[in-house]
Amino acid sequence: xxxxxxxxxxxxxxxxxxxxxxxxxxxxxxxxxxxxxxxxxxxxxxxxxxxxxxxxxxxxxxxxxxxxxxxxxxxxxxxxxxxxxxxxxxxxxxxxxxxxxxxxxxxxxxxxxxxxxxxxxxxxxxxxxxxxxxxxxxxxxxxxxxxxxxxxxxxxxxxxxxxxxxxxxxxxxxxxxxxxxxxxxxxxxxxxxxxxxxxxxxxxxxxxxxxxxxxxxxxxxxxxxxxxxxxxxxxxxxxxxxxxxxxxxxxxxxxxxxxxxxxxxxxxxxxxxxxxxxxxxxxxxxxxxxxxxxxxxxxxxxxxxxxxxxxxxxxxxxxxxxxxxxxxxxxxxxxxxxxxxxxxxxxxxxxxxxxxxxxxxxxxxxxxxxxxxxxxxxxxxxxxxxxxxxxxxxxxxxxxxxxxxxxxxxxxxxxxxxxxxxxxxxxx
Numbered sequence: 001x002x003x004x005x006x007x008x009x010x011x012x013x014x015x016x017x018x019x020x021x022x023x024x025x026x027x028x029x030x031x032x033x034x035x036x037x038x039x040x041x042x043x044x045x046x047x048x049x050x051x052x053x054x055x056x057x058x059x060x061x062x063x064x065x066x067x068x069x070x071x072x073x074x075x076x077x078x079x080x081x082x083x084x085x086x087x088x089x090x091x092x093x094x095x096x097x098x099x100x101x102x103x104x105x106x107x108x109x110x111x112x113x114x115x116x117x118x119x120x121x122x123x124x125x126x127x128x129x130x131x132x133x134x135x136x137x138x139x140x141x142x143x144x145x146x147x148x149x150x151x152x153x154x155x156x157x158x159x160x161x162x163x164x165x166x167x168x169x170x171x172x173x174x175x176x177x178x179x180x181x182x183x184x185x186x187x188x189x190x191x192x193x194x195x196x197x198x199x200x201x202x203x204x205x206x207x208x209x210x211x212x213x214x215x216x217x218x219x220x221x222x223x224x225x226x227x228x229x230x231x232x233x234x235x236x237x238x239x240x241x242x243x244x245x246x247x248x249x250x251x252x253x254x255x256x257x258x259x260x261x262x263x264x265x266x267x268x269x270x271x272x273x274x275x276x277x278x279x280x281x282x283x284x285x286x287x288x289x290x291x292x293x294x295x296x297x298x299x300x301x302x303x304x305x306x307x308x309x310x311x312x313x314x315x316x317x318x319x320x321x322x323x324x325x326x327x328x329x330x331x332x333x334x335x336x337x338x339x340x341x342x343x344x345x346x347x348x349x350x351x352x353x354x355x356x357x358x359x360x361x362x363x364x365x366x367x368x369x370x371x372x373x374x375x376x377x378x379x380x381x382x383x384x385x386x387x388x389x390x391x392x393x394x395x396x397x398x399x400x401x402x403x404x405x406x407x408x409x410x411x412x413x414x415x416x417x418x419x420x421x422x423x424x425x426x427x428x
Contacts, residue, residue: 239282
């Protein structure tokens with residue numbers, strides 16, 4: 001009897017220890033007013049960035065629920081008002097810190113430049129023209145992912161380094177949305193940067209491109225860039241139209257919205273496979289996520305990236321681009337991902353709350369009329385997986401996103417469970 005009792009206690013202790021590692025969120029809503037979320041996990045903590053007006057905040061917590069409650073005041077990782085680069089560009093100030101991302105590079109990646117790096121684009125506050133944007137790079141001056149960040153060479157706090165071309169000159173073209181991609185082995189071994197450029201501004205044939213280049217340092221290109229993809233599928237073109245801005249300056253600068261491909265995120269599979277999960281169509285309309293798969297050939301060539309035939313893999317729209325009834329989000333896009341302690345994959349994305357009902361109701365804290373979307377984008381989290389039983393056009397492996405595994409966001413009352421961090425190390 002005593003042995004049985006002790007065994008039962010041991011089992012109960014193991015169960016409680018395991019249960020203590022699991023957190024369940026009441027909703028996929030991760031953090032309100034959090035556009036362009038970039039979330040990663042390191043040494044038992046979660047880190048989350050978001051787009052801001054003049055600053056970049058990095059929220060840190062041992063749990064996902066803690067990210068929702070984290071305050072803004074202690075989380076300033078970068079403040080553009082103290083950045084001498086902003087003045088050197090002739091900017092009146094900054095009215096947008098676009099798509100901030102944090103990446104860690106090792107000594108093997110860049111000898112002499114190991115550390116945490118912040119990629120972000122800065123928009124000039126004095127113009128309505130979105131071409132007045134420059135991409136910069138900063139390095140954590142404390143070797144802490146939360147920062148603060150400063151110049152990668154001098155260490156000056158909040159001072160940024162302009163992205164440089166292969167000749168060491170500031171990159172001249174319009175470019176935003178930098179992200180890193182690392183190929184560890186083989187002929188194409190190296191660290192690459194992906195970013196978004198555009199062509200045809202001011203015309204009906206206005207579209208974006210996702211480009212890629214190998215890096216010499218975290219802030220300088222080692223090669224000329226190649227095009228990964230341009231908009232070719234219908235879902236990527238839904239947002240393209242005449243803008244109709246009421247502001248004459250905005251209307252003159254951007255008379256047409258582009259066909260959009262942007263926000264590519266590298267995802268590393270379990271079998272040496274490599275994917276890009278990217279956004280299409282534009283955040284102002286029925287944004288969605290699509291998949292590209294690397295063929296294993298030269299990553300600088302368009303032919304080395306296969307676009308999944310049945311994109312989008314995550315959307316709120318039907319095949320005609322119309323909002324599906326019953327889905328109370330609009331524009332799910334801008335993905336980042338992480339694995340929990342059990343190895344399960346999760347995707348973080350932003351979207352607007354949206355009322356798909358025929359009567360007014362409250363969605364994620366905003367009271368909305370029928371067909372109305374919210375004023376701000378929020379960050380959401382849902383599980384994802386790679387199905388190695390599906391053909392992606394190059395090999396076996398197709399991304400599936402969402403609690404219901406149906407390529408659509410889950411409702412706001414859906415619970416999200418994940419296993420808490422219990423190991424050390426930087427995740428891919």
